[in-house]
Amino acid sequence: MSTVLDLLSAPLEPYAVRIATRKRQRLSLAAEPEEMLYLIRKGLHLTSAPMPHDRHQVLSILYPGDIVRASALPPIEGAAVISASDKGEVWRVRWSAIEALLGRDANVARVISDRLTDQAARSALHKSILAGLSGDERVVALMLEIAARTGRETATGVTFEMPLSRNDIAEYMALNADTVSRIVSRLRASGVLTPAGRNLLICPSFADLARACPLAPAITRLHNAGHLLPA
Amino acid sequence: MSTVLDLLSAPLEPYAVRIATRKRQRLSLAAEPEEMLYLIRKGLHLTSAPMPHDRHQVLSILYPGDIVRASALPPIEGAAVISASDKGEVWRVRWSAIEALLGRDANVARVISDRLTDQAARSALHKSILAGLSGDERVVALMLEIAARTGRETATGVTFEMPLSRNDIAEYMALNADTVSRIVSRLRASGVLTPAGRNLLICPSFADLARACPLAPAITRLHNAGHLLPA
DNA sequence: CGTAGATTTGAGTTCTGTCAAATTTTGTGG
DNA sequence: CCACAAAATTTGACAGAACTCAAATCTACG
Numbered sequence: 001m002s003t004v005l006d007l008l009s010a011p012l013e014p015y016a017v018r019i020a021t022r023k024r025q026r027l028s029l030a031a032e033p034e035e036m037l038y039l040i041r042k043g044l045h046l047t048s049a050p051m052p053h054d055r056h057q058v059l060s061i062l063y064p065g066d067i068v069r070a071s072a073l074p075p076i077e078g079a080a081v082i083s084a085s086d087k088g089e090v091w092r093v094r095w096s097a098i099e100a101l102l103g104r105d106a107n108v109a110r111v112i113s114d115r116l117t118d119q120a121a122r123s124a125l126h127k128s129i130l131a132g133l134s135g136d137e138r139v140v141a142l143m144l145e146i147a148a149r150t151g152r153e154t155a156t157g158v159t160f161e162m163p164l165s166r167n168d169i170a171e172y173m174a175l176n177a178d179t180v181s182r183i184v185s186r187l188r189a190s191g192v193l194t195p196a197g198r199n200l201l202i203c204p205s206f207a208d209l210a211r212a213c214p215l216a217p218a219i220t221r222l223h224n225a226g227h228l229l230p231a
Numbered sequence: 232m233s234t235v236l237d238l239l240s241a242p243l244e245p246y247a248v249r250i251a252t253r254k255r256q257r258l259s260l261a262a263e264p265e266e267m268l269y270l271i272r273k274g275l276h277l278t279s280a281p282m283p284h285d286r287h288q289v290l291s292i293l294y295p296g297d298i299v300r301a302s303a304l305p306p307i308e309g310a311a312v313i314s315a316s317d318k319g320e321v322w323r324v325r326w327s328a329i330e331a332l333l334g335r336d337a338n339v340a341r342v343i344s345d346r347l348t349d350q351a352a353r354s355a356l357h358k359s360i361l362a363g364l365s366g367d368e369r370v371v372a373l374m375l376e377i378a379a380r381t382g383r384e385t386a387t388g389v390t391f392e393m394p395l396s397r398n399d400i401a402e403y404m405a406l407n408a409d410t411v412s413r414i415v416s417r418l419r420a421s422g423v424l425t426p427a428g429r430n431l432l433i434c435p436s437f438a439d440l441a442r443a444c445p446l447a448p449a450i451t452r453l454h455n456a457g458h459l460l461p462a
Numbered sequence: 463c464g465t466a467g468a469t470t471t472g473a474g475t476t477c478t479g480t481c482a483a484a485t486t487t488t489g490t491g492g
Numbered sequence: 493c494c495a496c497a498a499a500a501t502t503t504g505a506c507a508g509a510a511c512t513c514a515a516a517t518c519t520a521c522g
Contacts, residue, residue, distance in 0.1 A: 047355075051363040052445035059355050072348045074356035074449045102341055106334030109344070113333060116347040117303045123351065124278075124290050125305035127358045131405035132282040135478065166501060174362035179478055181502055214283035218305045366510065397469065410510055412470055469518070476511075486501065492494085 005065040007111045008039055009091070011101060016091035021045070021083040023163075027090065028080045031070040035095040038081055040066045043088025044150075044163055048171070050078040058172035060123055063149055067115055069095055084163040118222075125218055130174045133214065138173040139183045140213040143193065147203055148223035157204035159196065187212075236296040238342045239270055240322070242332060247322035252276070252314040254394075258321065259311045262301040266326040269312055271297045274319025275381075275394055279402070281309040289403035291354055294380055298346050300326055315394040349453075356449055361405045364445065369404040370414045371444040374424065378434055379454035388435035390427065418443075 016039070019027070027038060029047075045062040062068060062081065073079045081090070101108045129141045143162075151160035166184070170177045187193045192209050194202045203209050210216035247270065250258070258269060260278075276293040293299060293312065304310045312321070332339045360372045374393075382391035397415070401408040418424045423440050425433045434440050441447035 049359065051359065055363065057359055057363055059358060069348070072351040072355070074352055074359055074446075075452045076359075076446075076449050099341060102344060103337030106340075109333040109337075109340035110330060112344055113340070113347065116344065116351065117300070120303040120347065120351055120354065121305055123354050123358065124303070127290060127354065127361065128280060128282065128288055128305055128307075130358065131361050132286065132288055176479060177501080178480080178503085181500095182478095185502070215305075215307075218307050221306045407511060408469080409471080409512080412468095413510095416470075463522100465520100465522090467518105467520085469516100471516080472514090474512090476509105478507105478509085480505105480507075482504090484501105484503080486499100488497100488499075490495100490497085492496105 003065065004111070004115065005041065007107070008065065008067070008115065009041070011105055011108050012039060012091060012093050012098075015093045015097040015101075017093070019090045019092055021085075021088040021090055023083055023086050025083045025088075026080045027082075027092075028078075029068070029070040029073060030079075035070055037067055037069045037093045037095050037098050039091040039093065040064050040068075041089040041091055043083060043085030045088060045090065046082045046084055046164075046168065046172070047073060048080055048082050049074060049076045056171050057174075058168060060119070060126065061145070061172065065115070066119060067112070071095075072116075084168065086163075122222055125215070125222055128218075129215055135173075135175050135179055136183050136186065137213045137215075138175065139169065139180060139187070140192075140209060141215060141219055142169060142173055143187075143201070143203070144209060144213060144216055144219045145223050147201075147206065147209070148220055151203070151206075154202070157194075157202045158206045159200065159202050162199050162201050234296065235342070235346065236272065238338070239296065239298070239346065240272070242336055242339045243270060243322060243324050243329075246324045246328040246332075248324070250321045250323055252316075252319040252321055254314055254317050256314045256319075257311045258313075258323075259309075260299070260301040260304060261310075262306075266301055268298055268300045268324045268326050268329050270322040270324065271295050271299075272320035272322055274314060274316030276319060276321065277313045277315055277395075277399065277403070278304060279311055279313050280305060280307045287402050288405075289399060291350070291357065292376070292403065296346070297350060298343070302326075303347075315399065317394075353453055356446070356453055359449075360446055366404075366406050366410055367414050367417065368444045368446075369406065370400065370411060370418070371423075371440060372446060372450055373400060373404055374418075374432070374434070375440060375444060375447055375450045376454050378432075378437065378440070379451055382434070382437075385433070388425075388433045389437045390431065390433045393430050393432050 040062045042064055047059045047068060048056050049059055051057050068081060129138055146162060147158050147160045151158040166177045166180045170180045192212060194204060196202045271293045273295055278290045278299060280288050280290055282288050299312060360369055377393060378389050378391045382389040397408045397411045401411045423443060427433045
């Protein structure tokens with residue numbers, strides 16, 4: 001099966017510097033002196049930017065196959081990619097190399113444009129979630145996203161790892177860590193999520209979880225969770 | 232001077248259907264049956280999506296040179312482009328035509344990718360504004376954006392038209408119309424904005440306005456407002 | 463000149479943030 | 493494997509910003 005990741009990896013391989021990442025590792029993003037494109041190969045990664053009052057904000061979650069470069073983020077000093085998974089892999093390529101490829105290889109042009117478009121849609125959805133949903137709904141939206149992306153069907157429900165700390169979740173969902181903790185406690189109490197050890201969660205009924213978030217249909221569609229929902 | 236708009240218009244022209252738009256006109260966005268790309272030629276336009284509880288949300292403001300297609304927005308039934316200006320112009324092109332062009336014309340591939348990247352950066356900045364700033368700061372952010380894009384230096388300050396209604400502003404800034412009204416009243420009272428007739432505003436000191444919004448530097452940089460600020 | 467829609471403003475409510483303290487988890491070195 | 497310090501999480505009490513609802517203006521336009 002040829003995935004999006006393969007489609008991009010093949011042409012970029014000759015130009016790429018492989019970077020093995022560990023949890024919390026930062027890759028700083030800057031257009032100067034030379035702009036780099038990062039291709040996510042393995043693991044979950046976050047784009048993060050510093051904000052006023054010593055805060056930070058997680059702008060997006062990057063999954064394997066995603067690409068990112070400084071020009072695609074707000075011009076804020078200190079923007080970075082941060083690894084959320086224990087072990088990840090990222091390829092770094094000079095943007096100038098990509099630009100040259102765009103001219104030579106029609107496939108690369110198509111894949112890059114598709115990737116940017118898909119990521120734009122996810123970014124817009126994330127924006128909708130932040131702007132339109134309550135705190136509880138936002139946290140559920142994140143759980144749905146991670147479950148959709150990384151979850152597995154098990155006997156007791158959909159099992160998935162949550163590699164984001166309470167603080168990461170807060171920075172991604174525009175809440176604060178205390179509030180996130182309260183919300184997660186409520187979700188646990190209501191039974192839609194069950195803790196299953198070290199950062200591991202079980203969602204006994206994916207449909208119930210989806211019901212707790214008005215934008216669930218859009219989330220599951222964009223993150224390919226068809227397989228977790230009843231037809 | 233060759234602008235971004237020209238760079239895109241030239242190659243797309245043979246495939247484009249010209250659409251003259253009037254205020255509030257909707258162009259619906261759907262991937263089915265055939266996906267269309269819209270190129271903004273004149274005027275300000277909004278991308279809007281319906282939300283739970285009979286709400287709507289403005290996902291982005293589109294300026295001349297911007298492009299949009301359904302795949303770049305969340306898969307929400309009823310997403311549309313809505314004209315904010317009295318008279319606008321939009322070109323509609325079949326996405327399949329663009330895709331073919333990507334292979335033939337290296338320039339098109341480069342421009343499209345640049346456009347998507349720039350728009351991604353603006354979307355991410357918008358997200359930062361929604362997630363990290365107070366209501367007052369968010370409204371100021373919008374004023375800065377519009378002033379930066381469309382404002383002119385006059386004797387009394389930077390003059391610009393605000394084509395968005397209170398409700399549009401509310402939907403763009405994740406506030407409600409009542410709150411926006413209160414905030415604008417406060418801005419007027421504090422003197423950073425002066426009404427100057429029909430949807431026209433004057434900002435006596437652009438620097439003062441910028442001081443009222445922590446993300447002003449990023450906003451002015453992304454929206455090319457260098458010319459409105461003291462060096 | 464009258465009406466429908468937009469805007470403004472007030473009063474009361476609610477959700478989320480802030481601050482602080484208690485508790486749990488994690489990482490490290492013996 | 494255990495002890496301990498540091499960090500993360502949880503929870504309570506309280507404050508504040510923004511929302512809701514409603515009424516009063518104001519504007520645009522036929």
